[in-house]
Amino acid sequence: MAIRGSSLASAIVPLGGPAGLPGQSTYAAWLALGNSGTLADFVAAQKGAPGITQDISAKSSRGHTTVADTNYQILTTDVDVGFTSITVPHIVKLCDVDAYPLGQDLVIGDESGTCSATNTITILVGDGTSDTIPQQSDGTIVLAYPYASVRLRRGAANIWKIV
Structure with a gap:
């Protein structure tokens, strides 16, 4: 005003x-x-x-996973997965979306600033699932620049949504 x-x-x-x-x-x-x-x-x-500060603090300490220069399989308890170093391309495989908590977002990203067109983070739907990422025709997300990240949310049955 x-x-x-x-x-x-x-x-x-x-x-x-x-x-x-x-x-x-x-x-x-x-x-x-x-x-x-x-x-x-x-x-x-x-x-x-307890108010919003305590709520945010509790949520931020829950599910943050750091990954140092290796491939990674997403767990149903993951909330934020951050790569702390990337010297070669890496693959992240998503868990079965129907086992992931409803309403919980999942963030996957480069915390090191070393992600690039050469050293990518490729995110794939999990093996043995019929999950899809409708916004990606091949069900693949590729992060290819420093500090890149993606936020996913459980959608309808077998759907990971990019949000």
Whole structure:
């Protein structure tokens, strides 16, 4: 929302911000509500319920796999697969899409910056599955430049979707 023609549009706030209204500190208010303890106890009590930061942290620690210069078979527990070194072309084989968690994305990529037209990461549907990647006529995805990545999601039966 733009503020036009308002005195707020050109308001100048002094360095350090405007002075607050006189009153009790938050710590004093906490004590007045019947709590007891030191200022350190008050600060420790300010930790809230788990929220988005904790949720993201928990998810990011789950399923990250680093791959160092080798071929890789995707597991149903993988969420983020990152190549930390690539000196020759590599193949990644996807797990059976119907065994992968519904709604969970899978990211495969180069974290080293060494992926290239020569040293590629080729992603294939799993052996023995009838899985497909409809956006790719041959069911193959080739990453061929530094830091390239692809995000896949479980689609309908036997379908990996590029998202």
